Amino acid sequence: MSRLRSARERIGQVFQGPFNKWLIAIWVIAILIRLALAPFAAHMDLYSIYSRAAEAAYDGEWLGWGSQIVVQSIHNVWLFILKPLLPGAEDIWSATAGVFGVGVQGHEFERFLGYEYLSRLLFLLKLPYILADLIAGALLLRLVSPDRRVLVSALWLLNPLVIYTTVLFARHDSMAIAVMLLGVVLATAGKRYLGLGFLLLAAVMRFFPVLIAPFFLIAYRRTRRELFYLASVLGGGWILIDGVAWGLTGDSPTLTLLNRYPHVNYLFELAIPLYRFPFGQTLELFLFPLVYLLILFWYYEREPAGTRDLIPAATAVYSVVFALTFFHPQYAIWLVPFMTLAVARYRFLLSLHIVQIILLLLHTLQWGAATTTELFLPLSVEAVSMLPDPRNVIAAQMPLDLFFALVRTALAAVSIWIAYRLMTMSYRDDAYREHEPVLERSTST
Amino acid sequence: MRRGIAILLLTLGGAVVLVGCSVSTSLVPAMAEQDGRFGVDTEVRQPFYSESNGLHKLTIQFNPEGFSGSQVPIDPSRGAGIELHYAPGSDPRFPEPSFHSWPEHQEWLGELTGDVVHEQTFCTPYPDLSGIELRVATYGADLSSGTGTLKPFETVEVLHLPVVGDHVGFLPGGSEVEVVGSTEGWARVVLGDEERGWIDMEHFAELPEPMRSNNEDVMLELFELDSDEPIREAVVNAEEMFDISHVAFEFPVVEDALDQCYRFRLTSPESEPGNAVTFRYDPDGPYEDGQAILNGDPVEGDIVFQPIYDLQDPLYSGFLDDYEFAAPLDAFEARFDPVDHTADRYLEVRVTSGEGSVNVPWSRNRPPGQRPLEVVGDPDAPGGGLIFNAAFQRDIPVVDVARTSGRDLYSRARMDRPFFAGMAVLLLTTVVAGGMAWRRSGVDGR
Numbered sequence: 001m002s003r004l005r006s007a008r009e010r011i012g013q014v015f016q017g018p019f020n021k022w023l024i025a026i027w028v029i030a031i032l033i034r035l036a037l038a039p040f041a042a043h044m045d046l047y048s049i050y051s052r053a054a055e056a057a058y059d060g061e062w063l064g065w066g067s068q069i070v071v072q073s074i075h076n077v078w079l080f081i082l083k084p085l086l087p088g089a090e091d092i093w094s095a096t097a098g099v100f101g102v103g104v105q106g107h108e109f110e111r112f113l114g115y116e117y118l119s120r121l122l123f124l125l126k127l128p129y130i131l132a133d134l135i136a137g138a139l140l141l142r143l144v145s146p147d148r149r150v151l152v153s154a155l156w157l158l159n160p161l162v163i164y165t166t167v168l169f170a171r172h173d174s175m176a177i178a179v180m181l182l183g184v185v186l187a188t189a190g191k192r193y194l195g196l197g198f199l200l201l202a203a204v205m206r207f208f209p210v211l212i213a214p215f216f217l218i219a220y221r222r223t224r225r226e227l228f229y230l231a232s233v234l235g236g237g238w239i240l241i242d243g244v245a246w247g248l249t250g251d252s253p254t255l256t257l258l259n260r261y262p263h264v265n266y267l268f269e270l271a272i273p274l275y276r277f278p279f280g281q282t283l284e285l286f287l288f289p290l291v292y293l294l295i296l297f298w299y300y301e302r303e304p305a306g307t308r309d310l311i312p313a314a315t316a317v318y319s320v321v322f323a324l325t326f327f328h329p330q331y332a333i334w335l336v337p338f339m340t341l342a343v344a345r346y347r348f349l350l351s352l353h354i355v356q357i358i359l360l361l362l363h364t365l366q367w368g369a370a371t372t373t374e375l376f377l378p379l380s381v382e383a384v385s386m387l388p389d390p391r392n393v394i395a396a397q398m399p400l401d402l403f404f405a406l407v408r409t410a411l412a413a414v415s416i417w418i419a420y421r422l423m424t425m426s427y428r429d430d431a432y433r434e435h436e437p438v439l440e441r442s443t444s445t
Numbered sequence: 446m447r448r449g450i451a452i453l454l455l456t457l458g459g460a461v462v463l464v465g466c467s468v469s470t471s472l473v474p475a476m477a478e479q480d481g482r483f484g485v486d487t488e489v490r491q492p493f494y495s496e497s498n499g500l501h502k503l504t505i506q507f508n509p510e511g512f513s514g515s516q517v518p519i520d521p522s523r524g525a526g527i528e529l530h531y532a533p534g535s536d537p538r539f540p541e542p543s544f545h546s547w548p549e550h551q552e553w554l555g556e557l558t559g560d561v562v563h564e565q566t567f568c569t570p571y572p573d574l575s576g577i578e579l580r581v582a583t584y585g586a587d588l589s590s591g592t593g594t595l596k597p598f599e600t601v602e603v604l605h606l607p608v609v610g611d612h613v614g615f616l617p618g619g620s621e622v623e624v625v626g627s628t629e630g631w632a633r634v635v636l637g638d639e640e641r642g643w644i645d646m647e648h649f650a651e652l653p654e655p656m657r658s659n660n661e662d663v664m665l666e667l668f669e670l671d672s673d674e675p676i677r678e679a680v681v682n683a684e685e686m687f688d689i690s691h692v693a694f695e696f697p698v699v700e701d702a703l704d705q706c707y708r709f710r711l712t713s714p715e716s717e718p719g720n721a722v723t724f725r726y727d728p729d730g731p732y733e734d735g736q737a738i739l740n741g742d743p744v745e746g747d748i749v750f751q752p753i754y755d756l757q758d759p760l761y762s763g764f765l766d767d768y769e770f771a772a773p774l775d776a777f778e779a780r781f782d783p784v785d786h787t788a789d790r791y792l793e794v795r796v797t798s799g800e801g802s803v804n805v806p807w808s809r810n811r812p813p814g815q816r817p818l819e820v821v822g823d824p825d826a827p828g829g830g831l832i833f834n835a836a837f838q839r840d841i842p843v844v845d846v847a848r849t850s851g852r853d854l855y856s857r858a859r860m861d862r863p864f865f866a867g868m869a870v871l872l873l874t875t876v877v878a879g880g881m882a883w884r885r886s887g888v889d890g891r
Contacts, residue, residue: 021886028879035872039864040854119857120864368474380853383846388470388497388839395471396502396836399773 022150027137030157034133037167038126039119040379043371045330046170047112048104050125051097053079058090070205071172074128082124086117118378122170129166132174133157139181140340143188143307148344155340155350160357164364165333168375173333176205181337183209183216188307192220196230207263208334211292211321212314218300219310266326288324292317295423302427311345312426314338316419322360323415329364329371342422352418359411365390366404466843470497472835476506476774477808479832484802487821491831492535492793494814499783499838500761503527503794506776506806506832507765521777522765524799529761529784532793533571533754535816540732541578541751545606547689550729551749553582554739556721557663563711563724565748566670566735570790574702576679576695576753577667577709580725583659583688587627587646591653593634594621595644603642607631613642624653628689646687659683659722661715665694670706683713683722698755703786706735709750725749760784765796765803776832783838791816794833806832 049072055061056076063069083089092115094108115121137157141149156162165171180202187195199216203209213234221227238254246252257264271284299313315338321327322335335356343349364371368391373384394403472493507522542548554563595601597619604610607629614636616622622644623635631643632652646652662682666675679694686692699705713721728746730736737748761784768777791814796803811817811830820826858865 021883024879024882024886028875028882031875032872035868035875039868117861117864119868120861123864123868376850380850383849383853386842386846386849388468388841389474391474392470392472393468395474395834396469399771400475402773 020150023153026150026153026157027134030137030153031134033158033163034130034167035123037163038130039123041168041375042122042126042170042378043168043330043375044104044109046122046125047094047109048097049075049172050079051094051104051108054090054093055098056080057083058093068205070201071175074175075172078128079125085124086121089115089117089121113377113381122378126167126170129170129172129174132172132178133162133166136174136178136181136337139178139185140337142185143181143311143341144344152340152344155343155353156336159336159340161332161336161360164361165330169330169371171330171333173206173208173330176202176209177333177337179205180209180212184307184310187216187220195220200234206334208318208321208331211317212310212338214296215299215304215310215313215317219304219306219313269326270324288320291320291324295320295419298423299427304427309426311338311341312422315342316422319356319415319419319422323412323419329360329367332360332364335360339418346422346425349418349422352414355414356411356418359407359414362407363404363411365394368392466841468839468841469501469836470839472496472813472837476504476776476834477810477812477830477832479506479806480809480829481827482508482804482806483820483827485796485798485805485820485823486802487823488795488797489803489805489818489820489826489831490793490795491812491818491833492532492791492814492816493812493835495787495790495792495835495837496813497837497839498785498788499840500529500787500792500835501783501838502778502780502836503529503761503768504771504774504776504778504834504836505765505768505794505796506774507796508804508806517770520766521770522799522803523801525765525803526797526799527763527765527768528759528795528797530759530793530795531571531754531756532791532816533752533756535791535793535814536570538570538733539567539751540727540747540749541580542749544609544691548727551725551727553723554726554748556584556716556718556723557711557713558716558718558721559712559714561712562740563748564708564738565750566706566708566738567732567750567752568704568706568734569702569752570704571752571754571756572700572703573755573757574667574699574707574752575697575755576693577665578691578693578751578753579665579711580749581686581690581692582723582725583657583683583686584723585656585688586659586683586686586722587630587655587688588624588632588652589654589656590625591623592621593624593632593649593653594651595619595648596650599648601644601648603634603636603644604631605642607643607645610643613640616644619650627687630687630690657719659686659716659720661713661717661720663711663713663716663722665696666710666712667696667699668708668710670708675710683716683720686722693753695753708738711748759795760787760792766799776834780836787837794831796831808832 052072053075057079062073062076092112094104094112096102096108097104112118134157137153140152140156144152162174166174179198183195183198183200183202185195186192186198196216199209199213203213214231217227217230217234221230242252242254267288268284268286270287272287274283274285276282295313295316302309304310304313318335318338322332339349339353339356343353369384369387369389372390373387377384391400394400397403472495505527507525555561557563595616595618599618601616601618603613603616605613608631616634624632625635625641626633627646630646632646632649634642634644636642660683662680663686665679665681667677668675677696677699679696681692681694711724716722725748726737726746727749728744730745730747732747735747737744737746761781763779763781765777768779770776771778796805807818807827807829809829812833816830817828818826818831
């Protein structure tokens with residue numbers, strides 16, 4: 001009993017205080033939902049990344065896939081550890097998942113779905129994602145005052161966007177989110193450079209943390225000179241790495257990202273044509289980079305300080321990302337972590353975020369059965385085949401393009417409105433009369 | 446009050462689950478992009494695969510000359526009609542391959558003599574069954590290799606393939622030509638060192654002597670699946686059959702054949718070895734809704750066959766001028782009473798021109814089923830698809846989905862008992878630990 005009590009106290013320390021009934025209820029429900037759904041749903045993306053990991057775990061090709069090397073390495077090691085628990089699994093993986101431009105074939109995925117221990121496999125493959133979800137939830141609690149923990153826990157752990165991405169779609173993004181939040185928690189606790197290191201690690205894992213890196217630097221700088229040095233080191237380091245890679249391979253990683261990587265291109269999809277070049281191309285004004293830079297300049301001028309000021313800026317940036325760029329539904333999880341913290345401070349955001357969630361879920365229908373009903377193929381292929389494609393249900397009522405344009409427009413409006421309200425409310429001049437320490441040593445909400 | 450609302454919602458939810466939901470779904474999410482237009486003075490037909498029952502709306506693009514889309518005339522199609530029919534000819538589920546295809550893995554069953562009985566079970570998704578088409582060989586009863594003479598005074602066209610092949614050339618009437626084989630009632634002729642072609646045997650005044658003669662009746666009897674009383678029968682004398690060709694056994698229409706299963710039996714009581722025909726058989730058994738029974742033994746394979754239908758009445762009939770213009774789609778649409786029995790079948794939209802030609806857009810993207818459009822009397826029509834959509838009033842079998850999911854879940858649990866037992870323990874432990882923590886925790890928000 002005393003062991004149980006001490007364990008409870010240790011967990012309580014993580015949560016910075018004794019339990020609350022509702023907090024327990026939320027965490028238990030969140031864990032139950034994840035455990036119950038994990039063995040029965042997945043997108044082909046999960047099969048794809050673990051098929052590449054199988055090249056390492058089963059064939060010893062640990063560096064066979066060069067893209068997203070940190071995330072891929074985690075999967076490689078995890079599958080290697082799982083091997084003894086997965087009898088006969090060496091033949092279920094895709095041979096072409098690691099071939100750039102080819103990817104997983106339909107018949108390979110069917111073979112995967114027919115694996116005798118599929119439920120066990122899915123549960124184990126998703127386990128790191130679920131743990132990352134819970135760790136991220138715990139880290140979020142370190143960034144709010146105790147009276148907001150129930151709300152923040154509910155907003156993260158029971159958020160449909162999080163459950164969808166981690167458990168149903170089975171994407172690994174929550175791992176990078178946990179690392180990013182760890183960076184913020186560490187910076188909040190005074191370990192700024194360590195925090196920055198984790199933020200950069202998260203950025204290597206997934207692209208999204210890059211977007212808040214400048215805001216992070218500005219929020220946690222002590223002096224302008226330090227900011228200049230840090231920006232120079234990071235910028236110079238980037239240029240150095242890029243230059244070395246260019247010299248060694250003949251290709252610049254940065255230019256390769258810009259020229260080839262579709263996810264980067266999505267940031268530039270929305271553009272206003274300005275004029276035609278003599279050689280026939282059109283000069284365009286990219287909307288997202290324009291708005292992003294405006295937010296950054298505006299933010300810098302307000303002399304933000306610490307986590308308290310990072311949260312609204314990061315929330316605004318991610319809101320603008322999902323307002324002005326093309327994105328796939330599984331990436332919407334990036335909207336959530338800072339939004340939960342922002343909602344904890346400004347309750348009026350809750351209703352707007354709920355609208356955002358509804359619109360994002362409707363937006364997800366754009367990909368039809370592939371991102372909705374077919375996620376449950378591991379449960380029952382036959383049952384899924386009985387369900388209509390959501391796009392066909394919508395198309396029977398109104399033109400599909402009109403429907404999704406309306407949804408997307410509403411989503412952009414709500415998201416931009418959230419960003420605007422956050423920026424104007426959080427950085428009013430009177431909020432800075434009393435300067436807080438640049439680096440907060442305790443949570444401030 | 447809250448409890449009352451909760452009970453009401455649960456009751457309604459339960460009712461929905463038990464009764465099943467109905468939802469309107471479209472044939473395709475969006476109409477295909479236009480790749481061109483063509484004028485139709487006759488009739489354009491577009492077969493497509495229908496996944497669902499309850500077809501109740503058609504949306505179709507057409508643009509008469511001079512119609513811009515911004516101002517809709519009263520009679521935009523000038524009296525054009527639109528109909529919906531079954532299209533069994535487009536249905537690939539039966540073992541009959543395309544007309545000219547004679548896959549090598551298929552084989553002949555052997556002579557259908559008096560002591561041989563071949564049967565095949567099948568189900569028909571369409572009504573008005575009126576016959577069975579089979580593939581037959583007569584062991585050279587048409588002709589043997591040698592020299593044939595064409596009828597005088599008529600120039601004869603030579604085709605690349607029998608019946609519907611491309612043009613190869615012409616031969617003058619009365620000329621002699623080397624014949625090396627026959628199929629579908631067409632003789633294969635040698636035109637030059639390398640060149641071969643096909644001529645309809647009717648154009649010959651004289652052909653090389655046949656290798657043999659078959660002259661006994663071949664009988665096809667149709668039975669309901671579990672009955673021994675034939676409901677239809679058709680007889681074709683072996684003399685009327687061509688070597689390596691299709692043969693149709695036609696009988697009075699079975700009107701209520703929709704979704705019924707039958708068995709047909711092939712016999713030729715008077716035939717003897719050397720005076721008998723044979724039928725084509727596919728040992729791979731490509732047909733899922735039936736099987737062959739050869740001399741009383743059910744086997745894996747199928748007799749190569751295709752049901753014949755005498756479909757007359759359309760499933761739906763209307764006039765395009767009655768359709769309403771849907772501006773966002775740049776198309777015309779109409780709703781009508783749901784048509785039953787459209788699920789898992791091939792249907793066909795037919796647009797018949799009225800007083801003037803109808804200007805029809807087409808797309809390289811064909812509708813589900815991937816069948817090309819056909820224009821009556823115009824073999825050069827584009828090989829793409831008509832641009833249209835349909836909507837179905839479809840039941841979502843909630844109970845079946847739940848039952849199937851439960852069955853598959855149970856099956857998975859049986860296959861991996863240690864995992865599911867562990868999972869049950871984990872879930873239970875989480876609940877118990879949560880419950881204990883709940884009991885010991887505070888309530889003040891801390």
